[in-house]
Amino acid sequence: MAAVKDYSVEEKLVGLIKLQKVDTKLDQIKVLRGELPIEVSDLEDEIQGLHARRTRIEEEINGITEFIDSKKEAIKEGESTLSKYEKQSENVKNSREFEALNKEIEMMQLENKLAEKHIKDANEELGEKAKALEASKKQIATKEGVLGHKKSELEKIIAETEKEELALVKLSEAARAGVEDRLLYSYDRIRKNYRNGLSVVPVERDACGGCYNAIPPQRQSEIRLHKKIVVCENCGRILIDADLNDSVEVK
Known part of the structure; x- marks a missing residue:
């Protein structure tokens, strides 16, 4: 709770004007930074996702490579077994043994052919994964380049x-310490309601400086007297006269 002495209405208005002018300057700094902080954060998240995707592709490539190696090893073992079968076929004693051995040879040959097909298919998939990995690396490099530029720009502005x-x-x-809690609550609430953050506005050309709706002469007279806090009936902003507004400077 802010400890505030019993200020006059004019002093309260001056306090609000000063707060508004300071906060407006802070808002201008945020505008100067624009969307850069959000863009930097979004790019960092996107790059993190791209790195995760790259890792998945690399793991898939490793898995396919291991699969190909296992099939090559199976073919190598199959060829060794075929060689043994061929030697055994030279010493068969009857047609029954010959047929049984022939079936074993045919089965081994089929298994080798199937392994070769698996290797061919896996190599095709490996080629696609390699292209995807290369594209992922280029995308990461591009995004990191953009991120570096935006970070540098943001750091310069900061x-x-x-x-x-x-x-x-x-x-x-x-x-803020010089504004009573009730007014401070209203000030903050109004600021949140409008993108430009204006809670306290002067009357300019007989109109509200926030929504530009006309202010009746009687209402303007009340504003100039500084006897009470007057708000715009249309937008709810706190109204002040232009002279009082111009008299408050923020260095």
Whole structure:
């Protein structure tokens, strides 16, 4: 709870004007940074996802490579077995043994052919995965290049505005300490309702400086008297007269 002495309405208005002007300057710094902080964060998340995808592809490539190696080993063992069968066929004693051995040879030959087909299919898949990996690496490199540029741009803006921002934050805190809680609550609530963050606006050309709706002469007279807090009946912003607004400066 802010400890605030019993200020006059004019002093309360001056406090609100000062707070608004400081917060507006802080808003301008945020505008200067634009969408860069969000873009940097989004790019970092995207790059993290791309790295995860690259890791998955590399794991799939390793799995396919291991599969191909296992099939090559199976073919090698199959050829060794075929060689043994061929030697055995030279010493068969009867047609029954010959037929049985022939079936074993045919089965081994089929298994070798199937293994060769598996290797061919796996090599085709491996080629596709290699292309996908290369594309993933290029995409990561591109995104990291963009991220580096945006980070550099953001860091430059932060470096240029950091000193001013810190000073303004202190001024804002000091200004808030001079505004009673009820008004501060209303001020913050109104600021959240509008993208430009304007809670306190002057009457300009007989109209509200926030929504530009006309302010009746009687209402304007009340605003100039500084006897009570007057709000716009259309947008709810706190209204002040232009002279009072111009008299408050924020260095």
